[in-house]
Amino acid sequence: GAGVSQSPSNKVTEKGKDVELRCDPISGHTALYWYRQSLGQGLEFLIYFQGNSAPDKSGLPSDRFSAERTGGSVSTLTIQRTQQEDSAVYLCASSLDGSYEQYFGPGTRLTVT
Amino acid sequence: AQSVTQLDSQVPVFEEAPVELRCNYSSSVSVYLFWYVQYPNQGLQLLLKYLSGSTLVKGINGFEAEFNKSQTSFHLRKPSVHISDTAEYFCAVTRSGGSYIPTFGRGTSLIVHP
Numbered sequence: 425g426a427g428v429s430q431s432p433s434n435k436v437t438e439k440g441k442d443v444e445l446r447c448d449p450i451s452g453h454t455a456l457y458w459y460r461q462s463l464g465q466g467l468e469f470l471i472y473f474q475g476n477s478a479p480d481k482s483g484l485p486s487d488r489f490s491a492e493r494t495g496g497s498v499s500t501l502t503i504q505r506t507q508q509e510d511s512a513v514y515l516c517a518s519s520l521d522g523s524y525e526q527y528f529g530p531g532t533r534l535t536v537t
Numbered sequence: 538a539q540s541v542t543q544l545d546s547q548v549p550v551f552e553e554a555p556v557e558l559r560c561n562y563s564s565s566v567s568v569y570l571f572w573y574v575q576y577p578n579q580g581l582q583l584l585l586k587y588l589s590g591s592t593l594v595k596g597i598n599g600f601e602a603e604f605n606k607s608q609t610s611f612h613l614r615k616p617s618v619h620i621s622d623t624a625e626y627f628c629a630v631t632r633s634g635g636s637y638i639p640t641f642g643r644g645t646s647l648i649v650h651p
Contacts, residue, residue: 455637466644524569524586524588526583528573528582530580531580
């Protein structure tokens with residue numbers, strides 16, 4: 425079956441512009457995660473959605489970052505007024521309810537110039 | 538809170554040689570442990586996990602890891618590596634019975650030379 429997909433695969437934007445990154449999880453997966461991976465760093469947790477519960481936003485680095493998940497499926501991560509330090513690979517993952525195994529998408533490489 | 542230390546940022550090894558990638562964690566509560574692999578330009582894939590039971594865990598692609606509670610370690614091993622094992626490897630930890638959000642280490646780049 426289809427895995428987790430993310431779009432776009434690459435995004436180059438100018439400093440100060442807003443960007444939207446999309447994640448399509450595996451069908452039937454109720455949990456969805458966003459991570460940021462910077463060069464030479466591990467994965468930094470950003471936000472976690474589980475079913476209809478309020479999302480865990482504890483990892484969002486600033487109020488310029490937000491995310492939503494519509495209909496319990498597709499998720500969009502929005503970064504407003506992008507800064508150069510936002511340049512990174514943004515990874516999305518999904519999992520079944522109650523499972524610790526996460527399935528990752530290929531990521532979106534964001535470059536802020 | 539949990540933390541993970543991957544002691545080696547890069548491990549070069551020749552094909553067919555054994556390899557060990559080290560991972561140590563810090564936590565005041567019981568934990569679950571994971572190893573993920575990331576091939577170039579791809580997302581992460583779960584290699585193996587320790588939730589409970591036997592401390593020796595076998596995963597995909599011939600990898601195994603051993604949970605050592607006294608040394609707070611979860612080192613990844615393979616007796617004979619292939620060129621295709623060249624990738625980034627991440628150790629991760631989460632609080633058992635609690636959050637599903639793992640804390641990741643910074644990763645170890647395994648480079649297999651012919």
